[in-house]
Amino acid sequence: MVSVVDREKVLKALEKASPYGPDIDLSAYKPAGSVYGLDSSMEGLEESVEKKIGVKPGQLSYLQWGETALAKAMSERFKEVGVTVEPLAQALKKYELARRLAWKLIEPDVDKYTAHTFLYGREAGYFVYVPPGVKTPWPVYTCLSLFTGYDEVQHAHNIIYVDEGAEAHVTTGCLVPHGKSGGLHIGVSEFYVAKNAKLVFTMLHSWGEGTHVRPRTVVRVEEGGQYLSYYALYSPVASVQTYPKVYLDKNANAKLVSVVAGTGNGYYDLGGEALLRGENASAELVSRVIASKGSKIYTRAKINASAPGGKGHIECLGLLMDNESIIEAIPVLSSSKQEVQLTHEAAIGMIAGEKIEYLMSKGFSEDEARSILLRGFLAAEVPGIPPAVKVEIDRIIDYIVRHAFG
Amino acid sequence: MELRVERLTASIDSSEIVKDIDLLLRSGEIVLLLGPNGAGKTTLLSAIAGLPRVHVSRGRILLGGEDVTPLPAYERAKKGIVLSYQIPPELTGVKVSRLAKLIAERMGGEDLIGALSNILEIDYLFERDAFRGFSGGERKRVEVFLTALTRPRFALLDEPDSGVDLDSIKLIAEAIRFMVEELRTGMLIVTHTRILAERVGVEAHGVVLKEGRIACSGRASELLELLEERGFDGVCGG
Numbered sequence A: 001m002v003s004v005v006d007r008e009k010v011l012k013a014l015e016k017a018s019p020y021g022p023d024i025d026l027s028a029y030k031p032a033g034s035v036y037g038l039d040s041s042m043e044g045l046e047e048s049v050e051k052k053i054g055v056k057p058g059q060l061s062y063l064q065w066g067e068t069a070l071a072k073a074m075s076e077r078f079k080e081v082g083v084t085v086e087p088l089a090q091a092l093k094k095y096e097l098a099r100r101l102a103w104k105l106i107e108p109d110v111d112k113y114t115a116h117t118f119l120y121g122r123e124a125g126y127f128v129y130v131p132p133g134v135k136t137p138w139p140v141y142t143c144l145s146l147f148t149g150y151d152e153v154q155h156a157h158n159i160i161y162v163d164e165g166a167e168a169h170v171t172t173g174c175l176v177p178h179g180k181s182g183g184l185h186i187g188v189s190e191f192y193v194a195k196n197a198k199l200v201f202t203m204l205h206s207w208g209e210g211t212h213v214r215p216r217t218v219v220r221v222e223e224g225g226q227y228l229s230y231y232a233l234y235s236p237v238a239s240v241q242t243y244p245k246v247y248l249d250k251n252a253n254a255k256l257v258s259v260v261a262g263t264g265n266g267y268y269d270l271g272g273e274a275l276l277r278g279e280n281a282s283a284e285l286v287s288r289v290i291a292s293k294g295s296k297i298y299t300r301a302k303i304n305a306s307a308p309g310g311k312g313h314i315e316c317l318g319l320l321m322d323n324e325s326i327i328e329a330i331p332v333l334s335s336s337k338q339e340v341q342l343t344h345e346a347a348i349g350m351i352a353g354e355k356i357e358y359l360m361s362k363g364f365s366e367d368e369a370r371s372i373l374l375r376g377f378l379a380a381e382v383p384g385i386p387p388a389v390k391v392e393i394d395r396i397i398d399y400i401v402r403h404a405f406g
Numbered sequence B: 001m002e003l004r005v006e007r008l009t010a011s012i013d014s015s016e017i018v019k020d021i022d023l024l025l026r027s028g029e030i031v032l033l034l035g036p037n038g039a040g041k042t043t044l045l046s047a048i049a050g051l052p053r054v055h056v057s058r059g060r061i062l063l064g065g066e067d068v069t070p071l072p073a074y075e076r077a078k079k080g081i082v083l084s085y086q087i088p089p090e091l092t093g094v095k096v097s098r099l100a101k102l103i104a105e106r107m108g109g110e111d112l113i114g115a116l117s118n119i120l121e122i123d124y125l126f127e128r129d130a131f132r133g134f135s136g137g138e139r140k141r142v143e144v145f146l147t148a149l150t151r152p153r154f155a156l157l158d159e160p161d162s163g164v165d166l167d168s169i170k171l172i173a174e175a176i177r178f179m180v181e182e183l184r185t186g187m188l189i190v191t192h193t194r195i196l197a198e199r200v201g202v203e204a205h206g207v208v209l210k211e212g213r214i215a216c217s218g219r220a221s222e223l224l225e226l227l228e229e230r231g232f233d234g235v236c237g238g
Helices: A007-013 A038-053 A073-080 A088-094 A096-101 A112-120 A353-360 A366-378 A387-404 B041-049 B073-079 B096-107 B110-120 B136-149 B166-182 B194-200 B220-230
Strands: A060-065 A068-071 A084-087 A126-130 A140-145 A149-162 A167-175 A181-193 A198-206 A212-221 A226-233 A239-242 A245-248 A253-262 A267-270 A273-276 A282-291 A296-305 A311-320 A326-335 A341-349 B002-012 B015-026 B030-034 B055-063 B081-084 B154-158 B186-190 B205-210 B213-219
Touching (some): A007 A112, A060 A073, A060 A084, A073 A084, A084 A088, A088 A096, A088 A126, A088 A149, A096 A126, A096 A149, A112 A149, A126 A140, A126 A167, A140 A149, A149 A167, A181 A226, A198 A387, A212 A226, A212 A253, A226 A267, A226 A387, A245 A253, A245 A282, A253 A296, A273 A282, A273 A311, A282 A296, A282 A326, A282 A366, A296 A311, A311 A326, A311 A366, A326 A341, A353 A366, A366 A387, A366 B073, A366 B096, B002 B041, B015 B055, B015 B186, B015 B205, B030 B041, B041 B073, B041 B081, B041 B154, B073 B081, B073 B096, B096 B110, B110 B136, B110 B166, B136 B154, B136 B166, B166 B186, B166 B194, B186 B194, B194 B220, B213 B220
Parallel strands (some): A060 A140, A126 A149, A140 A167, A149 A181, A198 A226, A212 A239, A212 A245, A226 A253, A239 A267, A245 A273, A253 A282, A273 A296, A282 A311, B030 B186, B030 B205, B081 B154
Antiparallel strands (some): B205 B213
């Protein structure tokens, strides 16, 4: 696969900024390199993983610290049910399938971040394969942690293939260890959902002050398949910019939910595009964002229908917690076929006084009323999220609500 | 117990809407508040409930002899004065079941959830966001349900029957009877129609509000009869 890529073209792409979000000078970052002091520092990291994304070390199938991939005990248990969870670098050596899939949905020269990952990322990241008809009995927990933060860049290249009729839950937590800040994380994710298969993907982001984040995700959902994604970001961040694309074949369905609490001087540019390419494909893109303390949040969502029978809905809702922050919602609908139903709803505002007053009339104090309303606002749901992951999402929402009112 | 309103004058945005109102509600009794649009019925209920947008400039509200006028809405609600909205706002993401649980836990109405949801036939709405995309009847039934879960000593129902089909009115009337009989709730109900009045008790007392003042009072059934014959201009003998 790698051999057919025009390396010159990729090198040129190192200069190619993303159309969205602040441009990052990649020369300011050095690769995460090898892990030193692993044994002594490991404990602290696992504590951070548990605290920040609620996953106990024993539950992890894959842990990447900086660019060092650590296969965890859980991946052995997955082997027993035929599910592969391995570091991608290793999978590329072992499996023809991994080689066939890598850099197919995302070309290395899309922008400077994909190019950087292709050229310098050493294929750190995870590979998950779920054979036909198999349903993962437990969620696949993966974790990507920056090592030191500061001037380090972490690359991750992830591939998930859920084969025909199979079903998988994958939860990825990304973080900087407690007390660290800065750094750049680039995640390139290529997800394949085969015919009548289902992938429920949860991504929980807990970055730190000064960290820049550039995930690049493309998903292909074949006929009758389903992709459900839940993304939560609840920590300060210098900037995050992502615009996942989901290609949907006939009768395929996708729902993408983003819940983002922007704070501080963070710049959050979060998008998503669903391309309804097959007959009767459907998609729902939902974002619920709150902005406080001077943060800037841009929510971009696009549904593009090019086959008849497509159905799509975009919902971009934003709450401004003060007058220093900014939210911009950009829903876009596009179709080249008459027989489609595409709709959108976008609204930005504050927590309505009328709603607070209503709850006060039922016995809640003003603060309690605000909390109930904010929690409700953030409670956008994705069907099929495993209970264990749901507990963690609830904990994150609790955290956001507790911190939202200063 | 009594809820007594004494010479109450209330304004919104410094415009006086209700003036010198005297009113008495007793536990387990129903008072119907009648009056044309713009008479100040909703403002009066909001003032009694203590909503922040209504300013009480004169008079007081006594609950069992205690002056509750200085208390904010939620303190009044905790003491048992609860407003049921005419048009409750849509609460995005706040499921009916969750709100019901929160209210019931807070106000001791956990044991009422099953009975009231049966009476009002709202089980199927429990996992929906409260009032979001509800029909007129669903909205009113859920609002009466949530109000009842507070175990109110005095419930202020603002047009629980407007814009509602007959079947829903029957259910709402049954819930009102439940509150009066089982919880001994005193009710002040704003209504425009006889349908609800006939179902919750023709013996109820009635008060007619016009231009912010009480124009007359008497047996609700008689007032409603006169109202049908003569309209609001003639109901008080004018």
